[in-house]
Amino acid sequence: MTGATLIPTSASSALYKDAEKVFWSTWANPTTPKPKVVNVFYVNHIGQQVWFNYDDYRKTHGNEQYMWHGTTRACNIGDDNTQLNACSLPNCAVCHILRATLDPRRADPKSLFGIGAYVAPNSSKSVNPRYLRNADPSKSPNVVLLRCAVSLGNTFRATNPMVGVTAPPPGYDSISGVAGYTSLGPGGGTLQYDETVVFTQNAILPVEIIVLRFPSGGSSTHGDPYSAFTKKLKNVTSGNWNLYPEAIRDTYEGEILWTDGNDSYTFASAPRIKAYKVVRKDARGKVIAEGYASSNPFYFKLV
CATH class of the missing domain: 3.90.228.10 (Phosphoenolpyruvate Carboxykinase; domain 3)
Structure with a gap:
């Protein structure tokens, strides 16, 4: 197969x-x-x-x-x-x-x-x-x-x-x-x-x-899945999220997301644009959402 x-x-x-x-x-x-x-x-x-x-x-x-x-x-x-x-x-x-x-x-x-x-x-x-x-x-x-x-x-x-x-x-x-x-x-x-x-x-x-x-x-075997998410990704515009259905929804301008910095991911809807796997945290550091965000400068930038 x-x-x-x-x-x-x-x-x-x-x-x-x-x-x-x-x-x-x-x-x-x-x-x-x-x-x-x-x-x-x-x-x-x-x-x-x-x-x-x-x-x-x-x-x-x-x-x-x-x-x-x-x-x-x-x-x-x-x-x-x-x-x-x-x-x-x-x-x-x-x-x-x-x-x-x-x-x-x-x-x-x-x-x-x-x-x-x-x-x-x-x-x-x-x-x-x-x-x-x-x-x-x-x-x-x-x-x-x-x-x-x-x-x-x-x-x-x-x-x-x-x-x-x-x-x-x-x-x-x-x-x-x-x-x-x-x-x-x-x-x-x-x-x-x-x-x-x-x-x-x-x-x-x-x-x-x-x-x-x-x-x-x-389950102790699953470990901390976000241990590699140590880099910051800042949303520089609210953008048009309908173009990126895999992205985290409702991200607001200026919000910081956490990423592992791996830009080898891609969007099915936009394969030429690099993407980061990211998590969204509340004020206490608790992960409240996860997904993908584009590295297109119009949307996000590493900070």
């Missing part, structure tokens, strides 16, 4: 609302800090071989379900409607999955139910910061969660660990760990929430990205 791209939605669209509804309806852990859903994207599989491979597998094995997978992102895909293309960074698991779906061979050999691609029916399980994180937390306040179509076929329900297996038992197509019954080993207690494993790439396909943002302090 070399040309993996995302399809944006809007918060008012039925697709966005349905994705958000499913995310919360599958949330099960009352002690997990709840994030905010900030965007939803659909994965474009048009003409891609991974789609045909999955469709063929689904037709022969059946039992299609939609489950969650949390993993590491090293780029900024999904942060806004201009970040739509899968990167090629070697440590960006999100984009590797978008290009080639989940690779069961990449699983930890010590994983509880074998060496395969793990998904969970509960969104709250997959947002565990052990899985869902940014390689560099200072790059973004957001994390991205994958929703996958999974053809489970005949599922073996495991009530004991199956560490090291590379396939389900004969006659089965997947393994599902049963919460409350599966021992985690000496001193480990029992599995709290179900999880499922498939052992072939053709059995699973990412179909949505849910962009999430945790409250400050909600």
